Amino acid sequence: MSTEAGPEVALLQISLLVGPRCGAPQGGMGDEDEAFTASEIDEDDVEVAAGDDEENSGEAGLGDLDEQEAADFLRAAEEGDVAGIQIVKDQPDLLDVQDDLGNSALHLAVLGAHIECARELIAAGAELDALNDEGNTALILSTICMAEGAGDCAKLLVESGADPEIQNLQGCRAIHYACGEGNMPVVEYLVKGAKVDVRAVSNDMLTPLLCAMINNRGSVSSLLIRHDPGLLAIADSNGDFPLHFAVLERLADMVEILL
Numbered sequence: 001m002s003t004e005a006g007p008e009v010a011l012l013q014i015s016l017l018v019g020p021r022c023g024a025p026q027g028g029m030g031d032e033d034e035a036f037t038a039s040e041i042d043e044d045d046v047e048v049a050a051g052d053d054e055e056n057s058g059e060a061g062l063g064d065l066d067e068q069e070a071a072d073f074l075r076a077a078e079e080g081d082v083a084g085i086q087i088v089k090d091q092p093d094l095l096d097v098q099d100d101l102g103n104s105a106l107h108l109a110v111l112g113a114h115i116e117c118a119r120e121l122i123a124a125g126a127e128l129d130a131l132n133d134e135g136n137t138a139l140i141l142s143t144i145c146m147a148e149g150a151g152d153c154a155k156l157l158v159e160s161g162a163d164p165e166i167q168n169l170q171g172c173r174a175i176h177y178a179c180g181e182g183n184m185p186v187v188e189y190l191v192k193g194a195k196v197d198v199r200a201v202s203n204d205m206l207t208p209l210l211c212a213m214i215n216n217r218g219s220v221s222s223l224l225i226r227h228d229p230g231l232l233a234i235a236d237s238n239g240d241f242p243l244h245f246a247v248l249e250r251l252a253d254m255v256e257i258l259l
Helices: 052-057 067-079 083-089 092-096 105-111 115-123 138-142 150-159 174-181 184-193 208-214 218-227 229-233 242-248 252-258
Strands: none
Touching: 067 083, 067 092, 067 105, 067 115, 083 092, 083 115, 092 105, 105 115, 105 138, 105 150, 115 150, 138 150, 138 174, 150 184, 174 184, 174 208, 174 218, 184 218, 208 218, 208 229, 208 242, 218 229, 218 252, 229 242, 242 252
């Protein structure tokens, strides 16, 4: 399966909730009126990631896959229906099916913290580092899931071989989103277990610490500073250090933490 962003079905879109001053992706889970739910997925919304031959011919489609089966497969992954994804054992090409945001079944499973579905999909050969249309891996999507078990999903992905340092189109990594969302179980695993680079900066010079501060994630900010005090010496795109930024944005709680 290609790790390039590919075709389509529609469900959820990830973006980090931050202020416009930092130029980071904004939004969240998408507009309620525009986002699809699992029950809205049908065969007209499903395509499959293009392989090399399809890319050369300029075409991408479902090939021999049944469109309704493909839609049902994605729906099962999104809902955590382990029985519903078992069809992949007989039709492994279903692993290449994507929604119209480029999300594979694995993306959708971890987005809901459906760890048993994720485990089954990985065992079936799901591409761990496949990218959706925004360049997000399944691991990145797992960071915005606040359900119990999100940390376990992140751990499963990394221990199965997922790369936690992949950047999306905004230059953000899983750790940026986990910190911005205040997803402490995922943050703790990525920092202490996966040992990710906490000084990584996005295209707009956002560190994980700044992502946490912008969203007033005090516990996450404290954890990051304890882990690496050097984060306090990394400036943002305006040349402001974290303390300057907190004062300028009147983030009183953050100022207290930084001092």
